[in-house]
Amino acid sequence: MTDLTGRTEDAAPPAEVPEMELFHAHSFLTKYVFCQDAKVIAIQYAGTAIAIGLVALVLSWVIRIQLAFPGAVALIDAKAYYQAVTMHGMIMVVYMLTAIFLGGFGNYLIPLMVGARDMVFPFVNMLSYWVYLLATLVLAASYFAPGGPSGAGWTLYPPQSILTGTPGYDYGIVMMLASLVLFIVGFTMGGLNYVVTVLQARTRGMTLMRMPLTVWGIFAAAVMALLAFPGLFVACVMLLLDRTLGTSFFMPAIVEFGEHKAYVGGSPILFQHLFWFFGHPEVYIVALPAFGIVSDLISVHARKNIFGYRMMVWAIIAIGVLSMVVWGHHMYVSGMDPLFGFFFAVTTLAIAVPTALKVYNWVITLWRADIRFTTPMLFALGFLVTFVNGGLTGLYLGNVIVDVPLSKTLFVVAHFHMVMGIAPVLVIFGAIYHWYPKITGRMMDETLGKVHFWITFLGAYAIFFPMHYLGVLGVPRRFYELGETAFIPDSAHLLNVSITVIALVVGFAQAIFFYNLFASLKRGKPAGGNPWRAASLEWQTPETPPGHGNWGDEPPIVYRWAYAYSVPGAPEDYIPQNEPPIRGEHSS
Amino acid sequence: MTLMLVAGSAEMLVALVMVLVVAGSLAFHFLSPWRATPIASNWGFIDDTVALTFWITTAGFVAVVLFMAYCLYRFRHQPGRRAAYEPENQKLEAWLAIVTTIGVVLLLAPGLLVWGQYITAPEGAMEVEAVGVQWNWSFRLPGADKTLGASDVRLVDGANPLGVSPSDPRGRDDLIVADGELHLPLGKPVKMLLRSLDVLHDFYVPQIRAKMDLVPGLVSYLWFTPTKIGRYEILCAAYCGVGHPQMRGTLIVDEEADYAKWLSAQQSFKQSRKSDKGGEKSASNE
Numbered sequence: 087m088t089d090l091t092g093r094t095e096d097a098a099p100p101a102e103v104p105e106m107e108l109f110h111a112h113s114f115l116t117k118y119v120f121c122q123d124a125k126v127i128a129i130q131y132a133g134t135a136i137a138i139g140l141v142a143l144v145l146s147w148v149i150r151i152q153l154a155f156p157g158a159v160a161l162i163d164a165k166a167y168y169q170a171v172t173m174h175g176m177i178m179v180v181y182m183l184t185a186i187f188l189g190g191f192g193n194y195l196i197p198l199m200v201g202a203r204d205m206v207f208p209f210v211n212m213l214s215y216w217v218y219l220l221a222t223l224v225l226a227a228s229y230f231a232p233g234g235p236s237g238a239g240w241t242l243y244p245p246q247s248i249l250t251g252t253p254g255y256d257y258g259i260v261m262m263l264a265s266l267v268l269f270i271v272g273f274t275m276g277g278l279n280y281v282v283t284v285l286q287a288r289t290r291g292m293t294l295m296r297m298p299l300t301v302w303g304i305f306a307a308a309v310m311a312l313l314a315f316p317g318l319f320v321a322c323v324m325l326l327l328d329r330t331l332g333t334s335f336f337m338p339a340i341v342e343f344g345e346h347k348a349y350v351g352g353s354p355i356l357f358q359h360l361f362w363f364f365g366h367p368e369v370y371i372v373a374l375p376a377f378g379i380v381s382d383l384i385s386v387h388a389r390k391n392i393f394g395y396r397m398m399v400w401a402i403i404a405i406g407v408l409s410m411v412v413w414g415h416h417m418y419v420s421g422m423d424p425l426f427g428f429f430f431a432v433t434t435l436a437i438a439v440p441t442a443l444k445v446y447n448w449v450i451t452l453w454r455a456d457i458r459f460t461t462p463m464l465f466a467l468g469f470l471v472t473f474v475n476g477g478l479t480g481l482y483l484g485n486v487i488v489d490v491p492l493s494k495t496l497f498v499v500a501h502f503h504m505v506m507g508i509a510p511v512l513v514i515f516g517a518i519y520h521w522y523p524k525i526t527g528r529m530m531d532e533t534l535g536k537v538h539f540w541i542t543f544l545g546a547y548a549i550f551f552p553m554h555y556l557g558v559l560g561v562p563r564r565f566y567e568l569g570e571t572a573f574i575p576d577s578a579h580l581l582n583v584s585i586t587v588i589a590l591v592v593g594f595a596q597a598i599f600f601y602n603l604f605a606s607l608k609r610g611k612p613a614g615g616n617p618w619r620a621a622s623l624e625w626q627t628p629e630t631p632p633g634h635g636n637w638g639d640e641p642p643i644v645y646r647w648a649y650a651y652s653v654p655g656a657p658e659d660y661i662p663q664n665e666p667p668i669r670g671e672h673s674s
Numbered sequence: 675m676t677l678m679l680v681a682g683s684a685e686m687l688v689a690l691v692m693v694l695v696v697a698g699s700l701a702f703h704f705l706s707p708w709r710a711t712p713i714a715s716n717w718g719f720i721d722d723t724v725a726l727t728f729w730i731t732t733a734g735f736v737a738v739v740l741f742m743a744y745c746l747y748r749f750r751h752q753p754g755r756r757a758a759y760e761p762e763n764q765k766l767e768a769w770l771a772i773v774t775t776i777g778v779v780l781l782l783a784p785g786l787l788v789w790g791q792y793i794t795a796p797e798g799a800m801e802v803e804a805v806g807v808q809w810n811w812s813f814r815l816p817g818a819d820k821t822l823g824a825s826d827v828r829l830v831d832g833a834n835p836l837g838v839s840p841s842d843p844r845g846r847d848d849l850i851v852a853d854g855e856l857h858l859p860l861g862k863p864v865k866m867l868l869r870s871l872d873v874l875h876d877f878y879v880p881q882i883r884a885k886m887d888l889v890p891g892l893v894s895y896l897w898f899t900p901t902k903i904g905r906y907e908i909l910c911a912a913y914c915g916v917g918h919p920q921m922r923g924t925l926i927v928d929e930e931a932d933y934a935k936w937l938s939a940q941q942s943f944k945q946s947r948k949s950d951k952g953g954e955k956s957a958s959n960e
Contacts, residue, residue, distance in 0.1 A: 164916040239913045245890060246873040251808065251915045338891025341830045341837075341871045343808065354874060354889055388749075390757035394767050419876065421868070421887045421894035424793035428786055435782045442734075442774045443767065449738060450766075452745035454758035459685045459750070467688070467742070471695060474738050478731035481778075485785040487792055488723050491710070491883045494876060494911040544691075551699060555708040560880030562911050565919040572907055573711045573880055581708065652757035659756060 108635050109208055120216075122208035123634055124193040127215050129525070131189030134215075138222050139182035143593055145174040154579075154586035156567040165253040167566035168237030172254075173225075175240025176262070179368060180269060181222055183510055187375035188273070188311065189218060191517060192280050192304045194525070198624035199301045201289025201642045201664075203635045205279045214279070217272030225265040231257035238262075239564060241365070244336040244357050245349075248329040251342065263326045270315045270322075277315075280308040289623075291644030295399065296663070298622045298648040299392060302399055303378020306406040307371045313410065314367035321360035328352070355422050362413035369506050370409040374402055376513040377444060380466045382648075383516050384448055386620045387463035388455035389659050391649035394447040401440035408437040418489045427486040434484035438477070445474055456652065456659070460618070461535030465516025468543035469509050475547075476505025479554060494564075497557020500550045508546040515542070515599065522603075523617045527630050528610030534602040538595065545592035549585050556581060621660045622648040689747035696739050700732075714881040714902040714927065716863075719788045721883070726784065730777055792884070795897035799863040802856070805836050806868075806875030806888040808915055811908055811923030812836055813856045817847025817942055827871050827890065837871065838943050849940040854923040856908070858900050859933040865897040876912035879925055887912050900927040 111117035121127060148170040152162045162170075193211070197204050205211045228235035237253030238246055246252055247259055254262075284305045288297075297305075324335035328349070336357040337349035385392040392398060414422070414430035448470055457463070479501040482488045492498065515538070522530050556578055561568065568574055616625040628638040642664035650661040656668060713721060749755075803814040803822055814836055816822050823838055823845015830837040835852060838845045858864055868877055870888035877896065878885050881904075886896040908923035928936065 168913075168916065237916070243874055243913075246913065246915055249873065249915075253916065339827050340873070340890045341807070341827055343872075344832070346828070346830070351891075353891065355892075388757065389751075391759065391761055393760065394762045396762065397767050419885050419887055421889040421892060424789075427789050427793070431782065431786060431789070435778045438778050439771065439774050443771060445738060446770045447767075449742045449745065452742060452749060454760075455745065455749045456755045456757040457746060457750050459688055464688070467692070467746070470742060471692065471739055474735055475699075478735055481731055481781060482724065482727050485723070485727065485781055487720055487785045487789040488727050490792065490885050491720055491724065491880075493885060494878070540691075544695075547695065552702065552706075555702075555706050558710055559708040560711055562878065562909055564913040566916075567919055569919060571909075575707070577707050649761070652759050654759055 108203055110634070120212060122204070122212045124197050124205045124208070124211060125525075125632065125636075127211055128190050128193035130215050131193060131218065132186050132191075134219055134222055135182050135186035135190060138177055138226065139186075141226065142174045142177040142182060143596070145170040145177070147590060147593060149174060150586040150589045152566055154583040164566045165234075165237055168239070168564075169235050169253050169258070171564065172237050172240050172242075172262075173229075173235050176266075177225070178507065179240070179372070180266070181225065183372045183506070184273070184311070184368070185218060186514060187372060187510070188280065188304060188308060189215065189276055191300070191375060191379065192276070192308065194521070195300055195624060196280055196283050196304060197287070198524075198627065198632060198636060199298050199622055199648075200284060200287065200292050201623050201637070201644060202283055202287035203637060203641065206283045206287050207275075207279050210275045211279050214272050214276035217268055217275065221265045221268035221272060224261055224268060228254065228258045228261040228265075231261060234258055236262045241358075241361060242325065243361075244325060244328065244352075244354050245338075245340055248325065248337075249342055259329060260326065263322045263329070266322045267319060267326075270319045273311060273315060277308045277312045280304060281312065289641045289644060292623075292663075295396070296644060296647045298378070299381035299395070299398055299402070300375070300378040300622075302402050303374040303376070303381075306402045307374040310367045310374070310406050310409065311371045314364045314371065316364075317360045318364035321357055321364070325357065355417070355420060358417050358420055358422075359413070362416045365416065366413040367409050369502075370405055372506055372510050374406065376469070376510040377402065379517045380469050380513050381448065381451075382622065383462050383466040383513075383520055384451050385649055385651065386520070386618050386622075387458045387460050387466070388452055389458065389651050390451055390455040391647075391651050392447065393450040393453075394443075395647065395649060397443060398447055401444050404440040405437060405444075408433060408440070412437060412484075415484050415486070415489070418486050419493050431484065431486040435481065438481060438484070441477060445470070445477070460519075461530070461532055461539060462516045462520035462618075464536060464539045464543075465512045465519065468512045468539065469516065472504050472512060472543075472547065473509040475551070476501055476503075476509055480505060491560070492557055494562055495557035496561050496563050497554050499563050500553035500557060503553075504550045508550060512543065512546075515539070518603070520618070521624075522606070522610075523613030523630075524624060524627075525631055526607055526610070527613055528606050529613050529617060530602050530606045530610060534598055538598045538602065541595040541598070542592060545588050545595070548588050549592065552581055553585060616662075619658070619660050621650050621662050623663050626662050626664050685750050686747060689743045689750075692739055692743035692746065696736055696743075700736070703732075711880045712902075713883060714900060714904060714906060715883055716899040716901055717792075717883040719791065723785050723788055727781055730781060734777070792896075795865040795895065796863045799865040799897055801865050801867055802858070803836075803867045803869060804856070804877050804888070806870045806872075806877075806910065806914070806921070807835075808872050809910070809917035809921035811854045811856075811921070813851040814838070814943075815849040815851065815937070815940070817849060819844055819847060822867070823848050823943070825869070830871060833947060840947070846942065846944040848943045849937070850943055850946050851940055854908075855926065856923065857926045857928050857933050857936040859930050860900055860903055860927055863897060863899045865895055868894045868896070873914045874912040875910045875914050875921065878909045878911035879906050880909075881906050882925075885911060903927050903929065 109122045152167050233256040235254050236258035327333040334349045334352035337352040339350045381392050412434045414426045415434045615630045644663045652659045805812045821844045823842040825837045868888040870890045875888040884896040884898045906925040910921035
């Protein structure tokens with residue numbers, strides 16, 4: 087407890103585990119391609135995730151163009167539209183967001199932030215990336231298979247997803263399911279690594295309650311993912327069997343276009359339970375790392391300790407536990423036993439309490455702070471606005487009866503894009519601007535960064551905030567065209583056009599970011615080791631970028647928490663975690 | 675000097691933009707022409723819970739973002755400023771937890787009460803079956819015995835598109851409505867029994883507010899009382915393949931007399947079997 091306020095005596099217990107043996111690369115191939123260094127694996131993960139994310143971005147334009155100008159582009163028909171929706175959703179949720187937060191930031195930051203030399207299982211870590219890459223390639227390849235990718239909707243609900251009338255029946259759905267199975271195999275190898283590294287490889291003095299919230303967020307997300315992904319795994323395997331061998335796990339007796347199918351006795355709702363048993367924790371698997379990262383961005387750039395650190399840790403744990411028992415809120419009108427509605431509404435709204443406490447602590451951190459409006463800080467602020475907005479609309483959809491008129495409308499699309507699309511993506515950008523100097527040794531351009539921020543933040547808000555109102559009006563999602571629908575006025579079509587135009591502008595504006603990202607490699611201002619004057623361990627490496635093994639001859643010893651900013655009496659407005667106690671620092 | 679001023683005011687702009695985001699969002703809400711359709715059922719309570727949720731969440735959004743904007747303005751970096759050092763304040767955190775919990779309970783309690791009503795159809799509600807197939811709606815209404823006969827998807831064929839069991843005497847007088855147009859009498863509670871023969875569908879009439887999936891292999895339900903005469907579009911709200919947006923039906927809420935007239939013009943299951951015996955009339959959906 088006093089630990090928090092910088093008390094330092096007896097603060098560095100002896101290491102519990104001996105120093106690990108590192109694998110030393112000898113050739114170009116083992117150093118940069120089949121590399122076992124978590125920092126390189128992190129870049130590989132992030133690069134792949136961003137690349138496939140760009141595919142998803144282009145697919146979102148396909149969706150938006152069709153919705154605003156139905157029939158205007160000959161290439162986009164119903165089939166292509168549903169394929170785009172399916173691939174966009176699956177790519178963004180699994181292959182982009184999960185991969186970049188855990189595989190990307192997890193790999194780069196966990197060892198550096200806890201003072202480890204690397205992940206504890208470097209070989210398995212490397213394997214994790216290559217299996218992920220394979221999964222991504224299999225998914226992307228479905229665009230080139232006969233019949234194209236699956237157009238089953240990203241939730242892949244049977245019976246629709248494996249029937250002949252669905253786009254991508256021949257290969258698309260099989261490749262999608264196979265790819266997901268691969269992804270989960272790859273993720274499990276990485277996830278075990280993240281968890282064990284946090285538990286076993288922390289340096290001397292790095293107690294759990296001294297870890298930066300970034301590590302807490304990624305750690306909790308990795309534990310949850312290890313528990314939740316098996317749900318998706320079995321769902322995918324069984325659906326694959328239903329599709330290829332004609333088993334009936336999820337398929338009841340049905341008649342498709344007058345033809346009796348051979349299925350009997352399966353349950354479509356069982357698939358939904360399995361899917362969302364994974365799918366809801368998945369939201370927090372993305373959100374918790376973002377929560378952690380944003381806490382650190384706010385603290386560093388406001389020059390103030392994160393407010394209520396212990397509450398923040400317990401809130402992460404509470405959210406992690408609760409998020410395993412809320413999945414049914416995706417199924418209020420699915421035809422499951424309606425009594426479930428009571429249970430899942432209570433758990434879902436209960437999760438709002440720890441989440442709200444996190445939000446309060448972020449904004450209270452700004453109180454009496456010394457706020458620097460750097461690009462990472464702006465993105466963190468953008469996250470706060472979009473997350474609060476998207477989190478609050480979750481109170482509509484989580485409260486079972488309020489969900490009834492809004493479910494399956496554009497309100498849902500607007501809600502989840504705001505809360506788990508825009509908000510985490512803003513954190514990803516903020517995190518890249520923040521840690522880029524450590525990764526490359528150079529700063530990204532601040533002016534370009536700010537232009538990028540304002541276009542992205544205000545643009546994304548202007549896309550998704552108004553979209554809620556189309557949902558309130560009752561416009562259903564998953565309609566590739568609205569056609570003549572009496573209750574939808576012309577003005578709604580106008581709003582659709584405006585959303586599409588803004589989406590195109592925001593999408594193309596990302597070129598500013600990519601230009602900045604690559605140009606700064608050569609032309610960026612040299613950053614030095616700790617340009618933001620941050621206290622956490624990753625900024626205290628002897629070399630920047632950190633070398634193989636991270637810490638030179640001696641791993642660091644940690645004396646205090648990661649948030650010693652503006653400590654009264656200290657000469658600077660931050661004290662690195664590994665700086666030996668200053669005389670008179672602690673006053674208890 | 676001027677440069678510093680420009681930089682300084684640029685930083686103050688961040689706070690201003692955040693205030694404008696709040697003001698713009700509120701303005702959008704109150705000026706927006708896109709509002710819920712005029713309600714045509716008994717589910718006014720659902721609209722009330724939506725409104726309650728709006729007021730509570732809006733208060734939260736405005737308070738958090740304005741507080742943030744104030745901090746951004748007041749505590750922006752200026753030469754000589756140093757942040758305060760306050761790791762935690764358990765009293766404040768406890769208070770915030772309590773206030774939030776109260777807010778959540780205020781939302782949840784009425785929500786659960788209305789949900790209780792939503793899933794409990796009143797005794798004696800008229801049972802009407804809606805059947806979804808790619809991509810149209812059919813309906814079945816009970817005949818004089820006021821009961822629907824058994825059905826099974828495995829009995830579906832060209833002459834029996836809904837799979838009504840010919841061996842169940844209760845089903846013989848069931849009225850089969852295959853043209854996608856359902857009439858209901860004003861002011862009478864209706865329990866819609868929902869059945870799909872192929873994939874997931876969802877019975878969705880925006881003006882009624884109620885909504886429920888049709889799932890092959892089971893019978894789901896929803897209930898409502900039509901309160902306004904009129905013609906309403908029935909949409910499918912669960913993705914059901916490339917024809918999904920075209921899966922439309924019509925719900926017509928009638929005065930009692932008009933309803934009775936429509937009802938008497940419908941064919942019973944028995945009649946439809948007879949008339950189909952000779953010809954090759956196919957009722958499948960190709």
